[in-house]
Amino acid sequence: MEDRKQAILRAVVHEFTTNAVPVGSQALQSRYFVNLSSATIRSELAELSDLGYLTQPHTSAGRMPTDSGYRYFVDFLMDLEPIPDRIKGFIADELRTAPADVQGMVERVAMTVAAVTQNASVASAPQGSMARIKHLDLVSLEPKEVLLILLLEGNLLRQQVIPTTEPATQTQLTRLTARLNASLGGRASDEARRHYDAAPLGLEKELLGRVIAVLDIYEKGSESLVVHDGVRNLLRHPEFAESSRVTQVLEVLEETRYLTILLRQLIGESDLQIVIGSENMTSQLQGCAVVLTTYGPSERLKGVLGVIGPTRMAYSQTVARLQAVARGASDRMAEVGV
Amino acid sequence: MEDRKQAILRAVVHEFTTNAVPVGSQALQSRYFVNLSSATIRSELAELSDLGYLTQPHTSAGRMPTDSGYRYFVDFLMDLEPIPDRIKGFIADELRTAPADVQGMVERVAMTVAAVTQNASVASAPQGSMARIKHLDLVSLEPKEVLLILLLEGNLLRQQVIPTTEPATQTQLTRLTARLNASLGGRASDEARRHYDAAPLGLEKELLGRVIAVLDIYEKGSESLVVHDGVRNLLRHPEFAESSRVTQVLEVLEETRYLTILLRQLIGESDLQIVIGSENMTSQLQGCAVVLTTYGPSERLKGVLGVIGPTRMAYSQTVARLQAVARGASDRMAEVGV
DNA sequence: TTCAGCACTCTCCCGGGGAGAGTGCTAGAT
DNA sequence: ATCTAGCACTCTCCCCGGGAGAGTGCTGAA
Numbered sequence: 237m238e239d240r241k242q243a244i245l246r247a248v249v250h251e252f253t254t255n256a257v258p259v260g261s262q263a264l265q266s267r268y269f270v271n272l273s274s275a276t277i278r279s280e281l282a283e284l285s286d287l288g289y290l291t292q293p294h295t296s297a298g299r300m301p302t303d304s305g306y307r308y309f310v311d312f313l314m315d316l317e318p319i320p321d322r323i324k325g326f327i328a329d330e331l332r333t334a335p336a337d338v339q340g341m342v343e344r345v346a347m348t349v350a351a352v353t354q355n356a357s358v359a360s361a362p363q364g365s366m367a368r369i370k371h372l373d374l375v376s377l378e379p380k381e382v383l384l385i386l387l388l389e390g391n392l393l394r395q396q397v398i399p400t401t402e403p404a405t406q407t408q409l410t411r412l413t414a415r416l417n418a419s420l421g422g423r424a425s426d427e428a429r430r431h432y433d434a435a436p437l438g439l440e441k442e443l444l445g446r447v448i449a450v451l452d453i454y455e456k457g458s459e460s461l462v463v464h465d466g467v468r469n470l471l472r473h474p475e476f477a478e479s480s481r482v483t484q485v486l487e488v489l490e491e492t493r494y495l496t497i498l499l500r501q502l503i504g505e506s507d508l509q510i511v512i513g514s515e516n517m518t519s520q521l522q523g524c525a526v527v528l529t530t531y532g533p534s535e536r537l538k539g540v541l542g543v544i545g546p547t548r549m550a551y552s553q554t555v556a557r558l559q560a561v562a563r564g565a566s567d568r569m570a571e572v573g574v
Numbered sequence: 575m576e577d578r579k580q581a582i583l584r585a586v587v588h589e590f591t592t593n594a595v596p597v598g599s600q601a602l603q604s605r606y607f608v609n610l611s612s613a614t615i616r617s618e619l620a621e622l623s624d625l626g627y628l629t630q631p632h633t634s635a636g637r638m639p640t641d642s643g644y645r646y647f648v649d650f651l652m653d654l655e656p657i658p659d660r661i662k663g664f665i666a667d668e669l670r671t672a673p674a675d676v677q678g679m680v681e682r683v684a685m686t687v688a689a690v691t692q693n694a695s696v697a698s699a700p701q702g703s704m705a706r707i708k709h710l711d712l713v714s715l716e717p718k719e720v721l722l723i724l725l726l727e728g729n730l731l732r733q734q735v736i737p738t739t740e741p742a743t744q745t746q747l748t749r750l751t752a753r754l755n756a757s758l759g760g761r762a763s764d765e766a767r768r769h770y771d772a773a774p775l776g777l778e779k780e781l782l783g784r785v786i787a788v789l790d791i792y793e794k795g796s797e798s799l800v801v802h803d804g805v806r807n808l809l810r811h812p813e814f815a816e817s818s819r820v821t822q823v824l825e826v827l828e829e830t831r832y833l834t835i836l837l838r839q840l841i842g843e844s845d846l847q848i849v850i851g852s853e854n855m856t857s858q859l860q861g862c863a864v865v866l867t868t869y870g871p872s873e874r875l876k877g878v879l880g881v882i883g884p885t886r887m888a889y890s891q892t893v894a895r896l897q898a899v900a901r902g903a904s905d906r907m908a909e910v911g912v
Numbered sequence: 913t914t915c916a917g918c919a920c921t922c923t924c925c926c927g928g929g930g931a932g933a934g935t936g937c938t939a940g941a942t
Numbered sequence: 943a944t945c946t947a948g949c950a951c952t953c954t955c956c957c958c959g960g961g962a963g964a965g966t967g968c969t970g971a972a
Contacts, residue, residue, distance in 0.1 A: 913972100914971105914972085915970105915971085915972080916969105916970095916971085916972095917968100917969090917970095917971105918967105918968090918969090919966105919967095919968090920965105920966080920967085920968100921964105921965090921966075921967100922963105922964090922965090922966100923962105923963090923964085923965105924961105924962090924963085924964100925960105925961090925962085925963105926959105926960090926961090926962105927958105927959095927960100928957105928958090928959095929956105929957090929958090930955105930956090930957090931954105931955090931956085931957105932953105932954090932955085932956105933952105933953090933954090933955100934951105934952090934953090934954105935950105935951080935952080935953100936949105936950095936951085936952100937948105937949090937950090937951100938947105938948090938949090939946105939947095939948090940945105940946085940947085940948100941944100941945080941946075941947090942943100942944080942945075942946090
């Protein structure tokens, strides 16, 4: 595409994302292209419309980008907006004072993203592909009930109450704990599986089975923690003035199963993914754009962090700030060992 | 108040909560009081307006209840609506299949309340007034970093990463763990405090200080888990058609500090509290009613469960269903030991 | 290739008028 | 003393038409 057309497309996207009003040839001429006449701009606009990048709400209105227009913008025209110092400071403060547990950290991260992007945010807890057991603990609750506490790599804590077929005293459990820690500590689920196969029937095998089940859930991420925040920010945007639009987004956000589908999109993709309007799988997100990236304390422990807003979103700002929070959160999580 | 006036007030509340349209004398006559003329009903309505229980959006419109009108209704006229079997079944199913950890259970409870009341819900995790330590575990992460795992009464798990001034090996920690478990197991925070005062300077005192800090946070509930769900249900109600109303509610729900204030209202009150419109502390909840009750696995471990919706709410249905979920959740939590 | 000019289109806003719903009041019936 | 029928009145809601304003596409000249 010619440079001038690109410049005009960029200008339309910029104007429309800030003012939310279809932008006309005169506005472009006076604010961006003083050397061109509005008539020239008009004919360029008409061509951009033919190309499918722009559209008009009605024949005598200004232009606004189509989904493809936004797509072209983010693929070819966008450059990351520098982050103001106060925003940088805000992000640092929020992450520094975040609780040092997974749940608290993920919530804080989601809150921060929502605040700095002025949109809704989603975050899933970092998940390892293959979990290593760092420590294991067994506590007797009732004669025939044991609490299993699993500390995984990355200091993720998993717990589960296990009913056992035979009663077990705390002394027995303590002995078993020591033995299991010695054999499983630092090992991954395949090792636990080997021990399980080798173990004789009885309490130990029973408990090992549960350990494997917990690891499975962890690895498959089916029971993963997914939080959202900042829906109130969406309501400030005119596209959500009538509440039916909000309903649809809320359906996606409040239904964890939708969210996991949404977040799963990122798997195997590059570290930044932008899904615009009709590109979304779920019809509820028509008119919305989703920006996703990953974060986590280590290479092997990654969660997804994302922004949901109207397609008319300040993409360059959103991407820059989202990535800043993701980097900050990753560092912080590595530091406190969440 | 005379019986007939009460009956008319009840009828107005009933009509208005189902149709969301101001109710006129003819509608009441044809649907509730066939033996009375609409003129008679009109004069009764006028008197109820004088008493402050009813109001009209404009002079020639039907009547709708004021906040005091709803207050009179819930205090004197409301009787609990029986719960249909399918709803009962739904509640039972949701609770039966709920995850057996605090986080998951609280989220499931909130989800269930939102679903059966068709409004937004809030839930705080059950909190003990005085926490007893059931089990304690120390894991060495780095030479000078220890993970403290506290298992409290009711199988609440608290964890914290503690940087220590002096390095500690896992062997040392294991010994210390055994000693602390023996002395603190089954005891509450006052006992921990006694041990802390008596302990000589060093690792043990340092760790005991952290244990007390965790218990403090737990007892004061400042870092408590508060979740909400079902905001999408609110959007179905006509009073939330313009999204600014939703914004205000979302501000309350998404700001945990508001929520904790809201939930704290219940402390020291009866087991069911209904806050209607202007009775709300926070101005954001004008036009909204909040119904709160408590739930939890035991007498000493209680959380708050609530419904937030428009003042035009089916109170008798909401209260009945909320209490049903609270009872069910309490039983389930006691059963699985969450 | 660019630009000025022009006719055209469509939305938005405003005011008027009619339909409809519901009220308060009054005089008569029970 | 209480209830009821009738009636005039009020107010909203909705539809309609016209004028202002913004922006377009097209055309012919530079």
